[in-house]
Amino acid sequence: MKKSFIKYTGVLLFGLFAFTSCSSDPDSPGLEYMPDMYRSPAIEAYVDYGEVRGRIDENKKVQLTALTPPEFTIPFYGTDSNLVKTMLPYQHLPNALMKNTHGLFNERLSSQDEYTLAAADKINGVAFSEKVIEKGKKIYTAMCQHCHGEKGDGNGPMVTSGAYNGVPNYTEAQRMALSDGQMFYSIYYGKGMMGAHRSLLNKEEIWTVIHYIRSIQYKDYAKTGKIAFTDTTKTK
Amino acid sequence: MKIAHSEGFRKGKLFASILVFISIILAPNGLWSQGENLYKAKCSSCHQIEKNGTGPMLKGARQRWADAGEGDLIYEWVKNNAALRGSGKSKRANQVYNEYGGSQMQLFADLSNDQIDQILNYADSSSSKAAAPGAAGAADGKAKEDAAKEEGKGGVSKTWWIMGVIFLVIIFSVSGVRRQLKNASSESEPDTNATYWQEFKLWLWKYRAATGVTVLVLTISVLVLGLQSLGSINVMEGYQPSQPISFPHSVHAGQNGIDCKYCHNSVEKSKSAGLPTVNVCMNCHKQINGKTPEQQAQISKIYAAAGWDPNIKPAGGYTGKTSPIVWNKVHVLPDHVYFNHSQHVVAGKIDCIQCHGDMKTMKETAKVQKVEDLSKIEGNIKLTKPTLTMGWCIECHGKKEVVIDDKSNAYYDELHKRLKRDMKHYKHLKEDEKITVSELGGWECSKCHY
Numbered sequence: 001m002k003k004s005f006i007k008y009t010g011v012l013l014f015g016l017f018a019f020t021s022c023s024s025d026p027d028s029p030g031l032e033y034m035p036d037m038y039r040s041p042a043i044e045a046y047v048d049y050g051e052v053r054g055r056i057d058e059n060k061k062v063q064l065t066a067l068t069p070p071e072f073t074i075p076f077y078g079t080d081s082n083l084v085k086t087m088l089p090y091q092h093l094p095n096a097l098m099k100n101t102h103g104l105f106n107e108r109l110s111s112q113d114e115y116t117l118a119a120a121d122k123i124n125g126v127a128f129s130e131k132v133i134e135k136g137k138k139i140y141t142a143m144c145q146h147c148h149g150e151k152g153d154g155n156g157p158m159v160t161s162g163a164y165n166g167v168p169n170y171t172e173a174q175r176m177a178l179s180d181g182q183m184f185y186s187i188y189y190g191k192g193m194m195g196a197h198r199s200l201l202n203k204e205e206i207w208t209v210i211h212y213i214r215s216i217q218y219k220d221y222a223k224t225g226k227i228a229f230t231d232t233t234k235t236k
Numbered sequence: 237m238k239i240a241h242s243e244g245f246r247k248g249k250l251f252a253s254i255l256v257f258i259s260i261i262l263a264p265n266g267l268w269s270q271g272e273n274l275y276k277a278k279c280s281s282c283h284q285i286e287k288n289g290t291g292p293m294l295k296g297a298r299q300r301w302a303d304a305g306e307g308d309l310i311y312e313w314v315k316n317n318a319a320l321r322g323s324g325k326s327k328r329a330n331q332v333y334n335e336y337g338g339s340q341m342q343l344f345a346d347l348s349n350d351q352i353d354q355i356l357n358y359a360d361s362s363s364s365k366a367a368a369p370g371a372a373g374a375a376d377g378k379a380k381e382d383a384a385k386e387e388g389k390g391g392v393s394k395t396w397w398i399m400g401v402i403f404l405v406i407i408f409s410v411s412g413v414r415r416q417l418k419n420a421s422s423e424s425e426p427d428t429n430a431t432y433w434q435e436f437k438l439w440l441w442k443y444r445a446a447t448g449v450t451v452l453v454l455t456i457s458v459l460v461l462g463l464q465s466l467g468s469i470n471v472m473e474g475y476q477p478s479q480p481i482s483f484p485h486s487v488h489a490g491q492n493g494i495d496c497k498y499c500h501n502s503v504e505k506s507k508s509a510g511l512p513t514v515n516v517c518m519n520c521h522k523q524i525n526g527k528t529p530e531q532q533a534q535i536s537k538i539y540a541a542a543g544w545d546p547n548i549k550p551a552g553g554y555t556g557k558t559s560p561i562v563w564n565k566v567h568v569l570p571d572h573v574y575f576n577h578s579q580h581v582v583a584g585k586i587d588c589i590q591c592h593g594d595m596k597t598m599k600e601t602a603k604v605q606k607v608e609d610l611s612k613i614e615g616n617i618k619l620t621k622p623t624l625t626m627g628w629c630i631e632c633h634g635k636k637e638v639v640i641d642d643k644s645n646a647y648y649d650e651l652h653k654r655l656k657r658d659m660k661h662y663k664h665l666k667e668d669e670k671i672t673v674s675e676l677g678g679w680e681c682s683k684c685h686y
Contacts, residue, residue, distance in 0.1 A: 027477050146494045147496065147520075
């Protein structure tokens with residue numbers, strides 16, 4: 001009786017031992033055949049070259065990821081000088097205060113209220129066409145919709161889920177009256193709580209998405225490409 | 237009688253107090269909702285309730301004006317702040333204007349004093365913190381789970397040793413007992429002085445049939461296990477490296493509906509899908525600083541990286557001192573394989589979910605998904621080979637059908653044009669009514685290896 005008890009506990013313990021000894025570690029990529037094939041001298045994005053075949057080289061360890069692109073690395077639009085001019089019709093520098101509120105360091109800053117000056121910039125840098133609206137919709141869905149909402153009313157999923165508040169409604173008269181240049185300025189440098197989106201969108205994309213926002217604001221814009229603004233707040 | 241009376245009285249009192257309680261809860265609701273609507277329509281894009289943003293927080297705004305001795309002027313301020321500043325009768329007006337960097341508040345001439353009161357009542361009485369406990373509980377639970385997991389990880393090697401020692405002790409004690417029993421029962425046996433090994437050999441011989449079968453089974457199972465483990469070489473399924481910030485995709489992409497492309501924004505332009513730069517995080521996290529201590533701890537890491545100091549008055553500001561966040565790469569391909577995200581997403585129109593799984597429900601950081609899990613997802617091409625292996629790529633290229641002649645895709649338009657130059661070949665491709673990626677060269681070695 002005693003003997004068989006000992007035997008069974010032995011078997012049981014062995015079983016337990018066998019099960020516990022095999023647990024996978026999520027931090028390990030598993031067995032590798034020739035690890036140098038995964039870590040070659042050719043530089044790949046985000047790959048850590050600090051450890052190759054067990055040898056650790058502190059100098060090659062990944063030190064920098066997820067940083068803002070350095071200045072002048074977001075390309076101008078193309079190399080055609082005419083196109084570049086269409087893309088950069090209005091040269092406005094960020095307001096000096098935006099250094100602190102929007103983190104625009106190491107930049108030329110303006111002491112004037114450039115946003116107000118941008119009100120005179122009424123022409124969109126990208127010519128209107130129906131295809132542009134389509135393209136703009138795609139950009140809007142990916143880049144703007146989660147806050148500004150499908151209809152531009154500031155009720156995106158970010159806001160309705162209660163995570164974020166204070167997103168303006170595009171379809172209010174005072175925002176319909178904004179010039180294209182002011183919209184560009186807001187997206188490019190940020191405005192209020194919104195941060196600068198120029199690391200996400202290039203200039204052509206910003207102009208394109210402005211076309212789409214106009215088509216949300218004005219019913220006929222998608223067909224005509226023209227703004228028919230009547231200020232309802234002032235006529236009343 | 238007296239008792240009954242007092243009981244009735246007590247019940248009445250209780251009833252009355254419940255009524256009062258309910259009326260307290262319900263009464264201001266009507267007022268609130270009006271104030272709330274006005275707040276959302278007029279103020280919310282610049283003012284938050286409990287936090288300074290573009291403009292100061294509204295909670296306690298009336299009190300702050302009253303403290304400055306200008307309680308009545310707040311209405312004038314809201315209606316036409318420029319005029320109030322110009323009139324020179326208010327010190328506080330200019331003070332607020334300068335504190336918020338000289339950005340002018342809009343004019344609200346259309347609001348009446350009553351409406352302004354409603355807004356401020358709403359601001360003073362509402363509390364966003366009330367919604368937090370549920371989330372806090374969930375986060376707590378998760379933290380505990382994580383802690384338990386970690387303990388398990390560290391404990392494996394220890395249990396290993398303890399088990400081993402116990403096992404050895406048992407073996408020796410069993411054989412010791414056996415020996416003593418044997419010695420006691422049959423002293424006449426000749427080989428009492430035999431070693432353990434000799435005794436063990438004799439024992440094996442005695443039960444040779446069972447021994448043979450056991451050895452056979454053991455050998456075969458070791459062989460099978462060994463060969464199977466060879467198959468796991470270079471299979472990265474389940475790889476989930478720990479990350480500097482425990483980023484929950486379920487909250488960002490799921491709950492808050494942020495498109496994958498907002499953060500991984502080079503996916504349509506480049507080989508790599510890209511990790512968001514910290515300024516992208518700050519587009520939302522300037523305002524969202526977490527409800528629970530766990531969340532706040534994680535989000536403060538973003539602030540450290542972005543150089544954002546929430547304590548700078550009035551609403552936080554950048555200091556310019558940035559530090560990098562070092563994420564660990566999850567999906568790693570060998571150097572001799574070329575994979576391009578933009579190719580697959582723009583021309584191939586493959587959804588992220590096909591290879592990365594449903595990140596909208598993923599509570600932890602990213603992981604190399606198991607192919608079984610990927611194939612369970614509706615709308616995905618069903619595959620069998622392990623994720624991120626060559627077999628997996630090839631299988632998908634063989635199964636993925638493409639429409640090349642409906643002019644919706646510039647890449648396939650061009651291919652279609654070229655294919656039509658050789659109608660015989662084109663007809664051969666079209667024989668089975670479908671064209672797969674492999675038929676268009678998706679199985680050519682040089683497509684990915686060069």
